[in-house]
Amino acid sequence: MKNHTSPISFILLGLTDDPQLQILIFIFLLITYMLSVTGNLSIIILTLVDSHLKTAMYFFLQNFSFLEISFTSACIPRFLYSLSIGDRTITYDACVCQLFFTDVFAVTEFFLLATMSFDRYVAICKPLHYMTIMSYRVCKRLVFCCWMTSLLIILPPLSLGLDLGFCASNAIDHFLCDANPMLKISCSDTWLIEQMVIVCAVMTFLMTLLCVVLSYMYIIRTILRLPSAQQRTRAFSTCSSHMIVVSITYGSCIFVYIKPSAKDEMAINKGVSILSTSISPMLNPFIYTLRNKQVKRAFNNLVKRFILLPKN
Template identity: 80%
Template sequence: MRNHTSITSFILLGLTDDPQLKILLFIFLLITYMLSAIGNLTIIILTLVDSHLKTAMYLFLQNFSFLEISFTSACIPRFLYSLSTGDRTISYNACACQLFFTDVFGVTEFFLLATMSYDRYVAICKPLHYMIIMNHKVCKRLLLSCWITTLLIILPPIFMGLDLEFCDKNSIDHFACDANPILEISCSDTWFLEQMVIVCSVLIFIVTLVCVFLSYLYIIKTILGFPSAQQRTKAFSTCSSHMIVVSITYGSCIFIYIKPSAKNEMTINKGVSILTTSISPMLNPFIYTLRNKQVKQAFHDLVKRIMFLSKN
């Protein structure tokens, strides 16, 4: 998004110009952001301090919570500032940084969800070899692979985007710096870059979704082969939290790309983007903690420890 003209900043149009709706939106986003930050930080702390939460699943959950905090922090605080002050301008450099970090954290989440589905596959289908296959060294390599793959995919279009020219339009029809609305206001030839963005998006979505689908296909097949109903229920419960989070994440993504009409496309995309950047990061900690006995027990133990230390 190199600026070859006098444009040194952009204007983020946001979601609405109605003052009352802006107040409600500010309160809603502030509450969801705080709950998201507190919930995900709690999970990170629990997985760090509790000795029972040192398996591969909780290492991945710890990193997923970090990504959730980072992803929502890359765009929501800036939008809250805009809603509270009325200042909708964002500098060129700040816009480029916001676009980069939201893409990095968002895309890494997809690869991490695929990795977590593989972890569940090993836990259910190969339980006797779980600790050997998913040892700490392997987990670190898988996490590193998620980050490296993300950077290899998104860096080429990001660097190409730095060469875009902006002539007389600087109003971005979004509440954050997003690729599509930025490409719309550029006076450069963006056809090749648009195709690259589409190919990268489809590649990320299809590859990770296939990994998740195949993992759960084998998981369900294995669980249905268990002799007792109690074993099947217990096995399904260990995967249920991850399945819910996967459904929310991929469902939101699919909904964005279902375009009812060109007129309503951007409005719907902005609405769904608000949900994915505020509601999903807030819900995920509750989904994992409310459906996980080990995490709930670790939380109770941490609260007791804090109360004991405060009394002394």
Template identity: 90%
Template sequence: MRNHTSVTSSILLRLTDDPQLQILIFVFLFITYMLSFTGNLSIIILTLADSHLKTAMYFFLQNFSFLEISFTSACIPRFLYSISTGDRTITYNACICQLFFTYVFAVTEFFLLAAMSFDRYVAICKPLHYMTIMSYRVCKRLVFCCWMTSLLIVLPPLSLGLDLDFCASNAIDHFACDANPMLKISCSDTWLIEQMVIVGAVMTFLMTLVCVVLSYMYIIRTILRLPCAQQRTRAFSSCFPHIIVVSITYGSCIFVYIKPSAKDEMAINKGVTLLTTSISPMLNPFIYTLRNKQVKQAFNDLVKRFKLLSKN
């Protein structure tokens, strides 16, 4: 019989043991985190402050930016602390909390991207009924459903994992708390939890992907039927930022699950997770604002307002 112990702390392994590479990773993550935080916070402030950005699209973008800030803040600061202090220990309860928040925010993002694709479908395919269909009340309900669905998917397997026992090791082969490495070092029967995690992941991925694909199939068909080339360009440009964000999000998710070998599984997972938690949230504000004249105008108006206030 193996000794079963309920651990109170776990160890987060570094991404690398090379001190110079750790410094580079720290600088890289710190810069990307600050850019992500300030960029997404700027979008939230602009959409709240400017009356011209009160449409459904910007309401969803506001919520998406909030999710990006929350998602990166749930894991990146703790990893930065670990690199700077060399302290790789984290309490088991703190690890479970980190797991809960990162998974809830991540799953909610997928459903919110699906809701945003539906918004683009209504805007292009049913423009005359857009304000009626995508009312503020409907948008709030869609966002609420995204959060509730995420909680229903994440909570059941997480609640079963609260009483896991660890035998030989309590070292997590990851730079942050993640389900797969934690289940690997547990000596409890994790079959049911693993199946629930797989079902939840597949459901999230397929449900949201089907919604996105169907929306864009109708969008593309409608755009191709437009008589004027200028109309087609304008319609496509309104979808372009969302298409890029969807491609990055789903692409990185697919890449994690298409591995060259089981031996490289954890190394690839750590690398891709590092990129998805730092690069993607940093790029999203730029993707949504670089080609958006309304957001640029709102930013200029806000800057002018601050200048007037500072003079007074």
């Protein structure tokens, strides 16, 4: 940032100026954040301590839960702090850090969801070779590739954005530091960065969606060929949780790009951001646990273990 044109801090305008609505938003986000952290942390603990949850599917679920905690923690606590004390200012360094971490966690989630769909494809279409193909070493490499790919996608536009100047306004029309509202208040030429952001977003979306769609095309074809209805139902149930999470994630992303008008653009972006940063991370643990007998059994065993601990 250029010292003579850039503010030392930004003002996050948030969601509303109505004090009563701010109280309701604070309570809602606090509850969803606590449920999100508790639910995803429970999944991480269960996959670490239960011997029955040591397969590739639960390894990916463990990493996905870690991403969910990280993603929601990168933006919601800062907004809750702002609502509680009424201070909407955020320093330039803190804003850049929030932008970097939210984008990295979000992009990594997309690639991890694509990886999880590939895991379901191997489990259903190649069950006899599942343990060989999805070994622990392969799973670790796939997760590592998800992180590295997201960094390679995020760093080029972010590095160019560090040279932006802000001459007039320092008010960001959002509750977090997001690329689009920051580019709108910059007095620098942002054409190249905007094109890079669009290319990176579309590339991430299409690459991961293609992997998900192809995986489920083969999965559905394999399931429909199964001889009995019981086998088909069992096979569908192993994919249902992942399909619901994928639908929520990609559905919310599509709404960002299908806008009714330019006037409603920021309102829709804020609504989608609330969905992706607070509601989705809260719902995902319940989706995976309520529809998964192994996870519910592991949770019950863990609770019984704590209840039956010898008391001094």
